[in-house]
Amino acid sequence: MVENASSEYAGNLSARTVSTGQEPSRRFCVAPMMDWTTPHYRYLARQLSRHTLLYTEMVTTGALIHGDTERFLRHDPVEYPLALQLGGSDAGELAHCARLAEQFGFSEVNLNVGCPSDRVQNNMIGACLMAHPDKVAEGVRAMIDATRLPVTVKHRIGINGRESWEDLCEFVDKVSAAGCRTFIVHARIAVLEGLSPKENRDVPPLKYDWVYHLKQRYPHLEIIINGGIRSFDECHQHLQHTDGVMLGREAYHNPWLLAGVDPVFFGSEAPSASRHDALRAMYPFIRSELERGVFLGHISRHLLGLFHGVPGGRQFRRYISENAHKPGAGLEVIQTALEKVREPGQARAEASV
Numbered sequence: 001m002v003e004n005a006s007s008e009y010a011g012n013l014s015a016r017t018v019s020t021g022q023e024p025s026r027r028f029c030v031a032p033m034m035d036w037t038t039p040h041y042r043y044l045a046r047q048l049s050r051h052t053l054l055y056t057e058m059v060t061t062g063a064l065i066h067g068d069t070e071r072f073l074r075h076d077p078v079e080y081p082l083a084l085q086l087g088g089s090d091a092g093e094l095a096h097c098a099r100l101a102e103q104f105g106f107s108e109v110n111l112n113v114g115c116p117s118d119r120v121q122n123n124m125i126g127a128c129l130m131a132h133p134d135k136v137a138e139g140v141r142a143m144i145d146a147t148r149l150p151v152t153v154k155h156r157i158g159i160n161g162r163e164s165w166e167d168l169c170e171f172v173d174k175v176s177a178a179g180c181r182t183f184i185v186h187a188r189i190a191v192l193e194g195l196s197p198k199e200n201r202d203v204p205p206l207k208y209d210w211v212y213h214l215k216q217r218y219p220h221l222e223i224i225i226n227g228g229i230r231s232f233d234e235c236h237q238h239l240q241h242t243d244g245v246m247l248g249r250e251a252y253h254n255p256w257l258l259a260g261v262d263p264v265f266f267g268s269e270a271p272s273a274s275r276h277d278a279l280r281a282m283y284p285f286i287r288s289e290l291e292r293g294v295f296l297g298h299i300s301r302h303l304l305g306l307f308h309g310v311p312g313g314r315q316f317r318r319y320i321s322e323n324a325h326k327p328g329a330g331l332e333v334i335q336t337a338l339e340k341v342r343e344p345g346q347a348r349a350e351a352s353v
Contacts, residue, residue: 023150024081024107026182026224028235028265029053030258031248032085032110032154041252041302042079043285047278048258051266054082058112060125061088061097073104076285083108085154087115089124089132094139095146102147109143111136113155116190116200127190130159133171137178144179152182154226157210158189168210172218182222184246185211201249212241232257232264253305275306276343279334286331296333300324303334312341 030037030045032055042054059072064086075082084106088094094111101109113136115126129136136153143151153175157168172183188204195203206228215223225238226246235245251257256275262268272278282303289299300320307313319337323329 022107024053024083025051025266026053026184026222026244026246027051027239028261029184029224029244029246030055030251031226031246032056032058032083032112033248033252034058036252036302038302039075039079040289040299041255042082043076044255044278044282044302044306045251045258046078047272047281048255048270049261050271051081051268052258052261053107054079055110056082056084058085058087058115059097060123061086061090061093062123064097064100065093069100073100073106075104077105080105081107083110083152085110085112087112087125089129089135089139091139091142095142098143098147098149098151102149106149108150108152109147110152110154110184111139111143113153114186114190115197116156116159116192116195117197127156127159128192130156130167130171130190131162133174136171137174140175140180141178150182151180152184153180154184154186156186156188156190157207160189160191160193163189165210165213168214169217172214172221176218176221181220182224183214184224184226185214187211187225187227208238215242232260235265254308255305256308274344275310276338276341279303279306279338283331283334286334290330295325296329296331297324300334307341310341315340 028051030052034057037055037057045052045054056075064072073084084101084104086094086097086101086109088097088111098109112126113129117126140151140153155171158164175183187206187208187210188200190200191204208225211223211225215221222243224244224246225242226248229235229238229245229247230250238245247257259270259272259278262270272281286299290296301324304317304320307316316337319340320333323333
């Protein structure tokens with residue numbers, strides 16, 4: 001039975017075996033993104049791909065230990081495989097939160113060593129830890145000792161002032177010696193002064209070859225590449241040199257991309273035949289969230305990209321944007337918006353009449 005979980009949530013989890021320690025596939029992953037990879041986005045993503053490894057937003061160890069633990073860790077079993085990303089640097093706190101990840105049924109626990117924001121730097125969280133590989137190694141070792149889950153690290157190729165190949169290899173050497181076997185590498189340095197988090201996702205140049213060379217140097221480690229990847233063609237190129245790919249903004253703004261993941265990368269059928277089917281499959285979930293008191297706008301904002309590039313998609317987005325925030329807005333807003341987009345084959349059928 002799951003500890004530290006509400007009876008309602010524990011009941012949801014009891015329908016499946018949790019914390020098996022089975023290693024999830026990281027061949028194709030969606031990156032953890034603050035305010036974006038919420039449970040509502042992840043539920044949509046799972047209607048499009050069963051095999052993509054999904055990540056939560058980063059949750060700090062302090063929030064889990066001193067805040068509303070159940071709220072931060074709440075998720076639906078349909079989201080599996082699902083990794084929890086932690087932000088923190090204290091080994092004892094990381095170990096405690098790794099145990100929570102196992103108790104709540106996550107598939108993996110990941111340590112953030114890539115976030116460049118000033119707020120997290122001040123708490124020794126994120127990319128600033130690239131300058132402290134011994135501290136990262138201590139935290140990773142504590143997490144591994146505390147859980148049966150895979151423990152992974154997501155990091156940059158460096159930070160300003162520590163951006164040499166030798167610095168990167170020192171980091172990987174020390175963290176892998178602590179037991180970490182999976183490194184998710186954002187192929188940019190992080191500039192800790194002078195650039196915003198948004199600029200840090202675009203301004204420092206991508207150095208994919210560095211990630212390729214990491215795999216060559218450490219063939220026994222699992223190396224996942226991240227940063228600026230937007231198409232399956234790019235994914236295939238990277239997979240010639242690494243073990244997996246992680247997409248971020250493209251998978252969020254154009255979620256229908258995920259519908260191709262299962263057939264292209266895993267040789268299995270996609271769970272939804274069309275965008276319409278995927279959205280309709282979410283209706284019971286949306287109803288249950290509304291019944292819990294969630295505002296429709298908190299759910300619907302993650303649906304806006306589903307009809308990206310499709311005739312009627314602009315009307316779909318506009319209707320939701322203009323109506324989801326209104327008091328009492330319910331599922332009918334989504335249903336009406338969906339009517340503004342023709343279903344596949346509808347135009348041909350109308351033309352033949």
